[in-house]
Amino acid sequence: MIISIDDTDSREGMCTTYLCAILMDELKEYGTIRGSPILIRLNPTIPYKTRGNASTAFEITTSEPEKVMEHVISRVDELSELQSEMTNPGVVFIPEDRSEKVKEKLGEFFLKAVREVLQIDDAKNLIANLDLPSRGWKNGRGLIGALAACGAMLNPGWDHTYEYLAYREKGAWGTKRQVDEESVKEADLATYPNTWDTVDIANNAVVCIPHAGDPVLFGVRGNGIEPVTITSRMIISEPVERYAIYKTDQGTDLHLIPVERIADIKDMHSYTIEATVDTRPETIRGGHTIFSVRDDEGDEMDCAAYEPTKNFRELVRKFLPGDRIVFSGSVKNNTLNIEKLNIISLVQEQESVNPTCSECGKRMKSAGKGQGYRCKKCGTKADLPELVEVKRGIETGMYEVPPCARRHLAKPLVRCQEKESEKNGKVFPSR
């Protein structure tokens, strides 16, 4: 049986993945947990999310499905942050004998939940049509994420990575996390590039430790169970109450919809689009860098590298009208929030400088306004300045925001290095 849970936490406490980890331990009494639990990230632009729009699911082989469902419902009821207005839990069960029948429909629902904006009734109607055991609390919005996680579990073919999540003892929740940062840096070096986003070297930040009041102590992301485990075990910290290793769609770009025309872009969706820079980037109050791009039809749209993207803005500020770039990111308020980009071509800009002397090779001096140039050494004259190419200080290739600004779903360039470099030229992972 598949069990999926979503929307149990609030900004003040709990975490759906923690509840999932507790249930996996408690349910061992009724059966055997099969394979890895999953942690899927859904549409990152959804305003109802607490933090990263996650949903979870796991699979159990059991001869006591009724008892399992009863236990899950009573624990979600007990442990969810139901007093919070934003918390609307949902739980969905897929009994083993129903899996094949519902697989395809739920697979489609999963992809929609990652890329589109769904209504609570979309989930409720599908649950009713497929006649699935479920439970929603309050407005039942969590049923959307829960149903999507069932779809992901039933259709395991999606690109995936892993995350090792270590949880704090209850008494420590809400207090400052005690983690030895030096040990984190060493742990990162031991497995990078098979793990990533543990630290952000350029911005001198440890990024695997959250700051909110939730039970997560740290999370290590990587391309396999082994590297995330090696790194996690090297981290010296306060006591870890429990941990779980999730298979996840984090770091896969599953949210990105490829489009060719700006006219096809809608708010609250995420895209990959090739366009031409139309205006010079401007940095506005707050440190956000904004510029406009144009597609081949002549339609325009704003792109932004917001302040939290830190050193990435230095790259973006070098763009010039005419540069041809593939942008990836989510669109809100008609502005694409850049997650990564691929510079296809850069315009050549020329500037005029004093010419070099044709006789002795020295740089000539101005001979006075409107009087051309003159070599101070040998006296040779020239009428016109020399045109030289302006050094752009950037090159074609793929770039990304730094780890401290990474979206959960964004595929880090360390994962693109081999394959993409063959197709698209150079890859510059941010670290």
Ligand code: ATP
């Ligand atoms: P956590 O820190 O535990 O991951 P969260 O950031 O995942 O919290 P939730 O509390 O799960 O946030 O809230 C997100 C809500 O949005 C859930 O109710 C989920 O069902 C719903 N949701 C997820 N994807 C979509 C979507 N594509 N369209 C509409 N609603 C969605």
